[in-house]
Amino acid sequence: MEKNALYYQFPYVKEFDATVTSCEERDGQYQVELDAHGFYPEGGGQAADHGMIGDALVSDVQEESLKDPETGEKLTDEKGNVMVRILHTVARALEVGRSYHCSIDWERRMRNSRNHSGEHIVSGLVHKHYGYNNVGFHMSDVMTIDFDGVLTWEQLMKIEEEANEVVLANRAVDQIWPSEEELQDTDFRSKKALKGDVRLVDLGGADLCACCGTHVMTTGEIGLIKILSVLGHKGGVRVELFCGKDALQDYRNKHNDLLELSHMLSFAPSEVKEAVRQHMEQSAAKDRRIAELNQRYYAMKAETLKDFTGVLVDVEDGMNNVELRKCCDYFMKHTKAKVVGVFGLKDVDGSKRDVDSSWNYVIGSETEDVRCRAKDFNALINGRGGGQKEMIQGSAESTEDKIRKAMQDIFG
Numbered sequence: 431m432e433k434n435a436l437y438y439q440f441p442y443v444k445e446f447d448a449t450v451t452s453c454e455e456r457d458g459q460y461q462v463e464l465d466a467h468g469f470y471p472e473g474g475g476q477a478a479d480h481g482m483i484g485d486a487l488v489s490d491v492q493e494e495s496l497k498d499p500e501t502g503e504k505l506t507d508e509k510g511n512v513m514v515r516i517l518h519t520v521a522r523a524l525e526v527g528r529s530y531h532c533s534i535d536w537e538r539r540m541r542n543s544r545n546h547s548g549e550h551i552v553s554g555l556v557h558k559h560y561g562y563n564n565v566g567f568h569m570s571d572v573m574t575i576d577f578d579g580v581l582t583w584e585q586l587m588k589i590e591e592e593a594n595e596v597v598l599a600n601r602a603v604d605q606i607w608p609s610e611e612e613l614q615d616t617d618f619r620s621k622k623a624l625k626g627d628v629r630l631v632d633l634g635g636a637d638l639c640a641c642c643g644t645h646v647m648t649t650g651e652i653g654l655i656k657i658l659s660v661l662g663h664k665g666g667v668r669v670e671l672f673c674g675k676d677a678l679q680d681y682r683n684k685h686n687d688l689l690e691l692s693h694m695l696s697f698a699p700s701e702v703k704e705a706v707r708q709h710m711e712q713s714a715a716k717d718r719r720i721a722e723l724n725q726r727y728y729a730m731k732a733e734t735l736k737d738f739t740g741v742l743v744d745v746e747d748g749m750n751n752v753e754l755r756k757c758c759d760y761f762m763k764h765t766k767a768k769v770v771g772v773f774g775l776k777d778v779d780g781s782k783r784d785v786d787s788s789w790n791y792v793i794g795s796e797t798e799d800v801r802c803r804a805k806d807f808n809a810l811i812n813g814r815g816g817g818q819k820e821m822i823q824g825s826a827e828s829t830e831d832k833i834r835k836a837m838q839d840i841f842g
């Protein structure tokens with residue numbers, strides 16, 4: 431940890447001048463060291479800063495441990511800090527010994543700082559109220575925190591409430607570099623045993639945690655903290671959340687979706703939930719009505735075929751798998767057919783019966799084993815599927831004529 435780094439000493443330095451002290455080519459890019467550290471290197475769950483060194487774009491910043499050239503072991507200073515060099519990835523070579531003006535991609539840095547600070551507050555409050563530890567933390571499009579204990583949605587809503595109170599109180603965020611003795615007497619959150627310099631970050635009294643990441647200077651800068659979801663994860667839970675502008679963008683996206691739904695349904699946004707509930711009820715009632723009418727339709731068809739004894743082929747347009755099954759079942763029970771095949775054209779609008787189209791099918795028999803002939807049948811109609819001895823189902827790419835012929839050839 432670079433205690434003297436600008437991002438610790440002057441957390442809001444956005445631009446600075448630095449001299450290039452080394453520049454090496456690696457995999458077609460250049461790794462540059464500077465004599466001042468303003469760009470935060472990836473670490474502690476936080477992504478690296480981006481920005482510019484002169485007119486060269488910085489696409490990554492990493493800490494690389496210094497190693498003893500003979501033993502290969504990591505070198506440490508007298509306090510036990512692992513010695514590192516900070517490498518900035520740029521696309522073109524920079525001149526060693528020359529001073530460059532550097533600027534940090536501030537939007538990206540602040541997003542990371544807000545998220546990181548929000549994560550601390552939530553983790554600190556969870557630890558305080560429930561004693562669970564943050565055992566994993568990821569920042570990408572959405573931020574996730576893994577806890578080693580189970581939290582309910584209601585518990586998390588209380589945490590969210592309290593976390594936002596801390597934000598609104600706009601308390602100072604302090605960093606403390608305690609001595610070894612002070613550290614022993616301090617109660618703080620930490621994931622691992624620590625060696626060398628330790629930096630504690632105090633989030634306005636809501637959390638005290640050993641951390642190397644960047645943070646905002648007052649809790650109000652975090653903005654809204656919104657928990658999105660909780661899922662069971664490795665015996666504990668994984669919590670998704672947004673902070674600040676990410677939370678605003680999420681609100682915008684969801685609000686726009688709500689407005690669109692409101693237009694689609696011709697109901698006010700506040701009535702959309704009830705409107706959807708009514709639509710679902712109406713849709714279920716329609717499904718019941720369709721099922722009833724289908725039942726009558728099967729009965730009428732079966733009545734005309736009740737003395738049929740051969741291979742019965744019934745072709746329907748747009749019947750789904752459930753209906754095909756019911757139809758096949760009905761014909762099996764109410765005709766004397768040896769084998770019944772019911773075929774439904776999948777896409778009623780775009781498909782035709784007389785050219786190769788997509789079909790679903792169900793074939794059944796009360797007396798014959800239809801499963802043992804499924805493979806031969808599928809081969810003739812470019813199909814796939816199988817099932818039980820008395821009933822198989824599948825799909826096919828074929829025409830009505832080819833299907834009728836295949837039914838006779840295989841089951842006749």
Ligand SMILES: [Zn+2]
Binds near residue numbers: 474546639640641642
């Ligand atoms: Zn942290």
